[in-house]
Amino acid sequence: MEEQIKEQEKQPVDENIFQEMGTKVKRYKVKDSNKDFIDKIEFPQFFIKVTASDIFGTEEELLNRESLLKDFKLSDEDIKIDFDQISSDLYKIDLEESKKNEYRPSFTKIEDNMVKDPIAEYILAKPKDNQITDITHQMMQIIGNMYPIPDQEIKVYIGRILKSMNTEQLRDILVRKWSYTDKIKGKIRQLADSYAEGRFMDLLKSKKINTKANWKLGNEIVPGNTGSSIGNSLYEREGSMNGFEERVAMEIGTSSNVAFWHRNLERGKGFYINGFKANHYPDFIMQTKSGKTILIETKGDHLDGSDSEAKCRLGNEWERQAGNDFAYFMVFDKKEIKGAYTLDKAKELISKM
Numbered sequence: 001m002e003e004q005i006k007e008q009e010k011q012p013v014d015e016n017i018f019q020e021m022g023t024k025v026k027r028y029k030v031k032d033s034n035k036d037f038i039d040k041i042e043f044p045q046f047f048i049k050v051t052a053s054d055i056f057g058t059e060e061e062l063l064n065r066e067s068l069l070k071d072f073k074l075s076d077e078d079i080k081i082d083f084d085q086i087s088s089d090l091y092k093i094d095l096e097e098s099k100k101n102e103y104r105p106s107f108t109k110i111e112d113n114m115v116k117d118p119i120a121e122y123i124l125a126k127p128k129d130n131q132i133t134d135i136t137h138q139m140m141q142i143i144g145n146m147y148p149i150p151d152q153e154i155k156v157y158i159g160r161i162l163k164s165m166n167t168e169q170l171r172d173i174l175v176r177k178w179s180y181t182d183k184i185k186g187k188i189r190q191l192a193d194s195y196a197e198g199r200f201m202d203l204l205k206s207k208k209i210n211t212k213a214n215w216k217l218g219n220e221i222v223p224g225n226t227g228s229s230i231g232n233s234l235y236e237r238e239g240s241m242n243g244f245e246e247r248v249a250m251e252i253g254t255s256s257n258v259a260f261w262h263r264n265l266e267r268g269k270g271f272y273i274n275g276f277k278a279n280h281y282p283d284f285i286m287q288t289k290s291g292k293t294i295l296i297e298t299k300g301d302h303l304d305g306s307d308s309e310a311k312c313r314l315g316n317e318w319e320r321q322a323g324n325d326f327a328y329f330m331v332f333d334k335k336e337i338k339g340a341y342t343l344d345k346a347k348e349l350i351s352k353m
Contacts, residue, residue: 042213120174
C-alpha cells in the first residue's frame with residue numbers, strides 16, 4: 001500500500017488551479033523530462049538600430065511594425081481600388097405567415113432607383129466639397145482606429161478617392177457605405193503592408209536590423225482551453241487545436257527524432273516573430289533531438305491569400321537570420337504557396353533534422 005502511494009506521488013499533476021484576479025485558471029507545468037530544454041533554448045527576435053540617447057552612437061530596440069511605418073505617407077499613395085465587385089443587391093425583408101401560423105422571412109430585391117435615403121439626398125444636395133466632407137466623416141466612423149496611421153492621413157486619402165467619383169457613385173457609397181469602407185480599409189492595409197515589408201528588407205540589407213536571443217519558454221503555461229492529449233508534448237497539457245493542427249502534432253511532433261512539441265500560445269503568452277506583419281505567432285514549437293528548434297505555422301487547404309504569403313516570407317526570413325539551429329515551416333495539407341510545404345514534405349524534411 002505504501003509503495004502504491006509513493007508511486008502516485010511520482011505522477012505529474014494533471015492540472016493546478018490558482019486564483020487570479022477572482023478567476024480560476026489552470027496552469028500546466030513542463031514535464032520533468034523536458035525541464036532542461038526550458039533554459040537552453042533562447043528564441044531570436046528582430047531588433048532595429050536606433051539613435052542612442054547620447055552622442056556616442058546607436059543602440060538597439062525590439063523591432064515593431066510602428067517603427068517601419070513611421071515615414072509612411074498614406075495620403076500620397078495610389079487610390080486604385082476595384083469597387084466593381086461590391087454587390088449591388090439590396091433586399092427588403094417581410095415576415096410571411098404560413099399555414100401553421102408560423103412566420104418566415106421573405107426577401108424581395110430592391111432596385112437601386114427605389115432606394116431613397118433622406119440623409120443621402122440631403123448630403124447630395126450640397127456642393128461636392130461638402131459632400132466629400134460628410135461622406136468622409138461617415139467612413140471614418142466605420143473605419144475606426146488604424147494605428148499607427150494617423151487619422152488625418154486616412155481622411156485625406158478617402159477624400160482623394162471620393163473626389164474622383166461622380167454623383168451616382170457617391171450616391172452608391174451612401175447606400176452601401178459599409179461595403180465601400182471595407183474595400184478602402186483593405187486597400188489601406190495592403191499599402192501599409194507593402195511599405196512596411198519594403199522598409200524591413202531595406203533595413204535588413206543595410207544591417208540596421210538583426211536578430212538576437214530575446215525570448216524563452218516558461219516553466220508553466222495557462223492555455224485556457226486544452227487540446228487532445230498527444231504524446232511527446234512539452235507540457236502536461238497543451239492548448240486547443242483544430243483537426244489539421246492535431247494531425248501535425250501527431251505526424252511530426254511524435255516522430256522518433258523530435259524531442260518535444262508545444263502548441264504555441266497567442267495574445268502575448270507565446271513566442272512571436274516580429275517584423276513587417278503584425279506579430280506572427282506560429283502554431284507549433286518543436287525541438288529535434290539534434291538540437292534544432294523548429295517553428296511550424298499550419299494552414300488548411302483554405303487559403304487566406306496575401307496574408308499567408310506575407311507570413312511565410314517573414315517566417316522564412318526569420319529562419320535565415322536566426323542561424324543554423326532554427327527553422328520555419330509553413331505547412332499545408334495538400335496545397336501550398338511559394339516558400340511553404342505540404343504536410344508530407346515537411347514531415348520528410350524534419351525527420352532528417
